[in-house]
Amino acid sequence: MEKITVDAVLENLQTVIDFATEKLEERDCSMKVVMQTELVIEEVFVNIASYAYHPEIGPATFCMSFEENPHALLMTFIDAGKPYNPLEQEAPDTTLALEERDIGGLGIFLVKKNVDEISYEYADGKNILHMKKFF
């Protein structure tokens, strides 16, 4: 497993994305898989950067590994901020008319749409979000 730990601030988003895309490209993942993975990483990381330690700053760790047969990407985000289960966030109603559409919940909705499995646990004072994506 490979991992990277950075301060959970928006300025470090690209560092985490670059860390992941480099490994995906080494495995000749399609552009579509790379883009979907970037989206997942961005939405989770931005959530942590915006809320986990607010107004303080704290670390976020991103781990990734691969499985063969079938090909899958395993990703985990860990932070020691406020306990928060993003999976409990209500999904936005994507069928609502424009004037009724709210902007909340869109990020985690995109995460769920772009992974095949997702689970959350709170252990040892840490938020741990596991995700699996087949490719």
Place this chain on the structure above:
Amino acid sequence: MEIKKEQNGSALTIKVIGRLDAGSAPELSKELTTALDGVTDLTFDFAELKYIASAGLRVLLVAQKRMNKQGSMKLINVSEAVLEVLDMTGFASLMTIA
């Protein structure tokens, strides 16, 4: 991200180049607050937009709501990758994609 504007009377075309993510979306949002004054026909040219995340979608939603009051808005040259995200979130049916 880079923003290129082309104004023709009350018609404005905004070309968004690169990535519309959490890092760059606030810049576009700020640009739009003043750029849309007096605009009745807004076009986003996404020919060179490679990536959009929820932060970018929020900016589009705010722009669409504003343009519904003062005119119309459309998205043109939307790439497959960006269209996929618009589809996934139901935004594709809320906006005019030409």
